[in-house]
Amino acid sequence: MGQKIIRFSDLTGKxxxxxxxxxxxxxxxxxxxTDGPVEIDALAGELGGVRELALDLVTVELHHPDRxxxxxxxxxxxxxxxxxxxxxxxxxxxxxxxxxxAATSGTAVTAGRERVNYASLEHAGRPHKGRTTDAEKQLVxxxxxxxxxxxxxxxxxxxxxxxxxxxxxxxxxxLARETGVMLS
Numbered sequence: 001m002g003q004k005i006i007r008f009s010d011l012t013g014k015x016x017x018x019x020x021x022x023x024x025x026x027x028x029x030x031x032x033x034t035d036g037p038v039e040i041d042a043l044a045g046e047l048g049g050v051r052e053l054a055l056d057l058v059t060v061e062l063h064h065p066d067r068x069x070x071x072x073x074x075x076x077x078x079x080x081x082x083x084x085x086x087x088x089x090x091x092x093x094x095x096x097x098x099x100x101x102a103a104t105s106g107t108a109v110t111a112g113r114e115r116v117n118y119a120s121l122e123h124a125g126r127p128h129k130g131r132t133t134d135a136e137k138q139l140v141x142x143x144x145x146x147x148x149x150x151x152x153x154x155x156x157x158x159x160x161x162x163x164x165x166x167x168x169x170x171x172x173x174x175l176a177r178e179t180g181v182m183l184s
Contacts, residue, residue, distance in 0.1 A: 008041075009043045022042065023043070023044050024039055025039065026038070034157040056078070118132070127156065141171060161176045162181050
């Protein structure tokens with residue numbers, strides 16, 4: 001007996017005649033995305049107008065003196081460009097100084113990028129792509145309620161004992177059993 005694998009578009013549900021018809025899409029950011037990037041498949045023909053629909057966007061950080069964390073804002077480039085009234089935005093950007101990112105507790109600057117220390121109480125439990133260290137797992141296990149309160153206040157997904165992926169990632173099997181949570 002043989003098996004036939006049927007591949008289809010996650011966008012429309014239409015079947016792909018062969019694997020070469022599918023395009024892998026990695027969704028990096030979306031308002032409904034809570035646990036980092038995901039992959040979906042679509043038929044190449046379904047994506048014909050994607051480039052024409054793309055927006056020119058600008059991502060900026062607002063560092064207010066009365067806030068501990070910067071606020072990230074994404075806006076259309078044209079709207080951002082209109083903020084410059086003394087000179088065109090291209091000229092303003094050419095004359096701007098390079099951004100300096102100061103290291104704060106729980107972060108380190110490496111190769112020009114800020115690196116977050118998830119093994120600190122300040123950042124433990126936040127969604128991230130990297131490996132979850134034993135130190136982060138231990139913090140989450142010992143301070144789950146406190147960490148979930150911080151995550152909720154930040155508008156980030158909380159760690160759910162009913163979510164098998166969260167339980168595995170942070171080594172919360174014992175706590176889940178103790179609280180009577182049935183994992184699916």
